[in-house]
Amino acid sequence: MELLTSNWWLFDEIGKYFLPEGSTRRWVMFGAILLGISSGVIGSFALLRKQSLLSDAMAHAALPGICLIYMLTGVKDPLLFLVGASITGLLGAIIVSEIPRHTRIKSDTAIGLVLSVFFAFGIVLLTVIQKNFGGNQAGLDAFLFGKAALLVRYDLYVIGTMCLLLIGITLLFYKEFKLLTFDRGFAITLGLPAKKLELCMTLLIVLAVMVGLQAVGVVLMVAMLIFPAAAARQWTDQLGRMIIIAAFVGGFAGVVGSFCSAIMSKVPTGPVMVVVCSTMLIFSMFFAPNRGLIPKWLRLRNNRQRIRRENILKSCYKTCEERENWKVIFTLKDFTTYFRFSNYATRQLLHYLVKKQRLVSFNGGWQLTPQGLDKAEQIIRKHRLWEVYLTEKMDIASDHVHRDAEDIEHALDDKTVQQLEEELQSPTQDPHGKSIPNVDFSRERKTT
Amino acid sequence: MTLMAFASFEIWIMVIGALVCSACGILGCFLILKKLALMGDAISHAVLPGIVVAVMLSGSLNSIAIFVGAGIIGVLTPILVDSLKSSRLIDEDAAIGSVFTFLFAIGVIMVANAGNIDLDTECVLYGEIATTPFDTWVVGGTPYEFDGHTFMKGGTDIGPKSAWTLGIVLLINILFIFFFYKELKISTFDPALALSMGLKPKLIHYLLMFFVAITTIASFEAVGAIIVVAMFIAPGASAYLLTDRLSLMIFLSGIVGAASSVLGYMLALALGGDVSIAGCMAVAAGGIFAMCFFFSPKYGVVVRFARRYKLKKRFHAENALVNMYRTHELGERCLVKNYRHNVIVRFIQQNILTEKDGELHLTEFGTEKAQNLMRAHRLWEAYIHKLGLPEDHVHQPADEMEHYLTNDLCTEIAQELKNPQSDPHGKPIPTKPAL
Numbered sequence: 001m002e003l004l005t006s007n008w009w010l011f012d013e014i015g016k017y018f019l020p021e022g023s024t025r026r027w028v029m030f031g032a033i034l035l036g037i038s039s040g041v042i043g044s045f046a047l048l049r050k051q052s053l054l055s056d057a058m059a060h061a062a063l064p065g066i067c068l069i070y071m072l073t074g075v076k077d078p079l080l081f082l083v084g085a086s087i088t089g090l091l092g093a094i095i096v097s098e099i100p101r102h103t104r105i106k107s108d109t110a111i112g113l114v115l116s117v118f119f120a121f122g123i124v125l126l127t128v129i130q131k132n133f134g135g136n137q138a139g140l141d142a143f144l145f146g147k148a149a150l151l152v153r154y155d156l157y158v159i160g161t162m163c164l165l166l167i168g169i170t171l172l173f174y175k176e177f178k179l180l181t182f183d184r185g186f187a188i189t190l191g192l193p194a195k196k197l198e199l200c201m202t203l204l205i206v207l208a209v210m211v212g213l214q215a216v217g218v219v220l221m222v223a224m225l226i227f228p229a230a231a232a233r234q235w236t237d238q239l240g241r242m243i244i245i246a247a248f249v250g251g252f253a254g255v256v257g258s259f260c261s262a263i264m265s266k267v268p269t270g271p272v273m274v275v276v277c278s279t280m281l282i283f284s285m286f287f288a289p290n291r292g293l294i295p296k297w298l299r300l301r302n303n304r305q306r307i308r309r310e311n312i313l314k315s316c317y318k319t320c321e322e323r324e325n326w327k328v329i330f331t332l333k334d335f336t337t338y339f340r341f342s343n344y345a346t347r348q349l350l351h352y353l354v355k356k357q358r359l360v361s362f363n364g365g366w367q368l369t370p371q372g373l374d375k376a377e378q379i380i381r382k383h384r385l386w387e388v389y390l391t392e393k394m395d396i397a398s399d400h401v402h403r404d405a406e407d408i409e410h411a412l413d414d415k416t417v418q419q420l421e422e423e424l425q426s427p428t429q430d431p432h433g434k435s436i437p438n439v440d441f442s443r444e445r446k447t448t
Numbered sequence: 449m450t451l452m453a454f455a456s457f458e459i460w461i462m463v464i465g466a467l468v469c470s471a472c473g474i475l476g477c478f479l480i481l482k483k484l485a486l487m488g489d490a491i492s493h494a495v496l497p498g499i500v501v502a503v504m505l506s507g508s509l510n511s512i513a514i515f516v517g518a519g520i521i522g523v524l525t526p527i528l529v530d531s532l533k534s535s536r537l538i539d540e541d542a543a544i545g546s547v548f549t550f551l552f553a554i555g556v557i558m559v560a561n562a563g564n565i566d567l568d569t570e571c572v573l574y575g576e577i578a579t580t581p582f583d584t585w586v587v588g589g590t591p592y593e594f595d596g597h598t599f600m601k602g603g604t605d606i607g608p609k610s611a612w613t614l615g616i617v618l619l620i621n622i623l624f625i626f627f628f629y630k631e632l633k634i635s636t637f638d639p640a641l642a643l644s645m646g647l648k649p650k651l652i653h654y655l656l657m658f659f660v661a662i663t664t665i666a667s668f669e670a671v672g673a674i675i676v677v678a679m680f681i682a683p684g685a686s687a688y689l690l691t692d693r694l695s696l697m698i699f700l701s702g703i704v705g706a707a708s709s710v711l712g713y714m715l716a717l718a719l720g721g722d723v724s725i726a727g728c729m730a731v732a733a734g735g736i737f738a739m740c741f742f743f744s745p746k747y748g749v750v751v752r753f754a755r756r757y758k759l760k761k762r763f764h765a766e767n768a769l770v771n772m773y774r775t776h777e778l779g780e781r782c783l784v785k786n787y788r789h790n791v792i793v794r795f796i797q798q799n800i801l802t803e804k805d806g807e808l809h810l811t812e813f814g815t816e817k818a819q820n821l822m823r824a825h826r827l828w829e830a831y832i833h834k835l836g837l838p839e840d841h842v843h844q845p846a847d848e849m850e851h852y853l854t855n856d857l858c859t860e861i862a863q864e865l866k867n868p869q870s871d872p873h874g875k876p877i878p879t880k881p882a883l
Contacts, residue, residue: 053486054542060674100753102749103741105480109539112485113737116678120730123675124716127723219493220556223549227630230538230546266561274553285537293535 029258031156032269035212036224036250036257038163040232041170042208043225043250044243045201047233048181052226053108054096054202057115058219059209059218061092062123065127069209074133078158082210089206092118096412140396155214162211166204166370170243177201178239216270224250227277234281234288239306253277307410311339316368316411317376321434329365377437384430386419391431398431457654460581460608462713465729467614469705471621471684471864472676475660475696480684481694482653484543485712487526488680490548491657491669492664492673494525496555504558515665522661523654544724577670577726580610611671617666624659625698628652632805633694679705682733689737690743708733749844757792765791766821770850772810773818777875782808819878826854826871826878827861839872 004156046052061087068086070076092114099110111400170177178186180197188194205225212221257273286294315338335346350366353359359374368376383405392403412420421427429435451637479488497520502517525547550719563863584607606612635642635649642649643755660680667676687700712729719728742750768791775782784792784806795801800814828846833839853861862868870876 047539047542050539050541052539055491056545099741103689103747105685105688106483106485108483108679108690109480109485112489112677112681112684113734115489116674116676116681117730117734120675120678120724120734122727122728123672123724124731125721127717127727131720131722138596147826186488219549219552222545224552226542226545226549234537238747268556268560271553271556271560275557280551281546285535291537293537359873447780 013172015043025262027153027156028269029363031215032158032254032258033251034163035215036254037247038166039208039212039224040228040250041167041205041243043229044232045177045181046205046225046247049131051205054093055205055209055225055311056222057096057111057219058093058206059213060115062089062210062213064088064125067122068123071129078155078214082158085210085213089210090203093202093206096289103259105176105305120381159211159215162207166208169204174181191415216273220270220274223274224277227274229280231284234284234291249277251279304333309353310410312349312353312435313372313376314379317380320368327367329362330366331365379409381437382412382417382435384434385417385424387430388424388427389420451846457581460611461577461725462710464577464608464614464670465709465712466706467611467618467728468670469661469679469683469709469733470612470702471618472667472679473701473705475621475663476623476680476684477687477701478632478636478656480688485681486544489677490544491522491547491661492676495521495661495664496552497558497618499790500555500558515662518661518665519658522658526654526657546730557806559862581608583609613666613766617663620685621659621663674724675730678730678733682737683708686737686740689740691749704757706737708736766851768816771820772808773822776810784808820855821850823878824858825850826875827858828853830865830868831861833872842872
């Protein structure tokens, strides 16, 4: 942190150098950030409602709208394009939802169909424009890849206003949208106009896509709706937080994207934004604390290690019990042959147990400590109580209960054990005739 | 240019279009049935980086390297999607969306940076089917250099290169479907059964994706990246609305594909000939789908609506007839003003009614018809009353069943009930009309 503050002037200088006040680059950056934020916000709802690919269809369906509005008016105005694109985009969205309702065609086919046929129609119109309007189609087809770096101030006014509008509407209807997303039936019983609100949400997605088209293009706009939301989803289970994180991811991508294209000549803003977002998604998928793959794997591994350690203690206890000698010394070979773990893994486990003072190293072997014995006793107790429970209460034959108890002994908590004991009226022997360790027994053992 | 040459160039465009549409269409059937329509979309976008890398390495757009690159991406895309999906961190649609947009973004950055490669992005995205017939394949000629390009002198012109490539791809697709028909069919409709039969549905799935990618690449030059999606989906979706048999569906999708190519070219000519022909073909394919959507004999929206309307009309007429019969049964006068005009007119036309002084009388034929309906109604009432329904609950179901019960069924019910004379309400059940 200290390093950062002491070097802040350096970052400031870099900022001033690449983004001088009043330059287009600065405007582009503002546009990209706003776009990233609004697509993160809207994308969160689209993702949760599984409409991510619907936005793809709408984005492609915008092309004929843009062409038609240009053919009708002959002006290249981003606001007019937005209107035209929204009309055909919404039409496409409606067709996508109507086709599966009336036939057996599934929605994915409907999406693909609308996407490609509308787009093809747009391309036909584009060539008509090229022929009849003196080849003046530039600016129309930039819509495919976007032209973030070429945005002029007026474009950015439109983009900025629309983004603020989208965020504002989402905040205004936040509660309604949330309810509709998670429990449509409940929303209807509360008297919410579900159909109208859903249309409103679709319209918001359409607008978000249309605003983004000018800056980053069709395909990459779809990506901007998916990636920030999907990345945010990994970090939280709460919608509010998810939206904030998604907005942050989108905005950050906007900063990096416009910065990269400002300092490197041949790097387009849109694709860089997408690559930044996707990197953040990959990072989130691996490292997010709850859902992330690595934390999940670590939890699984820790659990497995704990079960192995408990099994070691248990086997020690059983051997001691059999020989009626609580001071048996076990060698490494005893463990490896019994458990079939590798030497290395066994040593690791034993090392940990020694560190926790469950075992103690003794003459090149290991011996249970009093604490270790206590711990082992607890596990054995759970095991044998469960065996009793299964035979007595569940009517399971006594030769079928061991395997089940073997699993459950690692999962039962103290409270459940206490309840089991009360239910079974403190049994002293398991179905196989082995004694169940309890407090008295433990005292007896310790005195011998 | 002679008239003959012009005609052959037009025919070649239609042939190439038909080859694209049918090669895509027959594979598209399986994509649609396996709910993988968007995988076709994803692959067609995701191949962009594959193409760029292949072009960078080989230096030309027409090479086997492109097919290799596309094939790799074609298998990689579904593998990535499947692994994202199986991590359960994102849903399937978001997984598809993120994989192809990511690969596409990488592709766009590559295109922007590799300025010196000979990659016409317009061609990749929109296709240039109009120029494909002129790029012909000449065998037995001698190559010579002119203006930096290699041309062939002499030899025999055996048709456009893309016709050959697409023809081969179509043939490969047909052979693939032919030889793996059983495997494809079972793993499409019942993957679990396919797995238990040892048919390797996973392998079949990735093979299918591989062929989708190969076909996409072969079609690129002619129709471009996005229109090819229409070729994959529209013919199959149209065929899906026309038939329930897989083999027929595949065949029909080929036909629909060829038809949309021809119709598309006509459309392009109608628009002045100087427009995107591939786009027109996709629009035609969409048009054919729209026709099937509305007018397919089995699943068409309009046809189904008409069928429902006809049924509703029949129910109304039969209800009116039953009503008239009841009025007569009660000994009351059946007045014209109580019924809708068009119902009466139709009944008189059908010789069911006669009208006299504002009063309606059933003819012999009409009485027989009405008796049949009445018999069905009251027998059903008696039947469900016997099943245990209280007598004040039997009218409503019988009101609906009377339209469906056939004479044979009525006879059986009567036998089951030992020919009852009256219904639970004490009304007489008309006897079976003498035939």
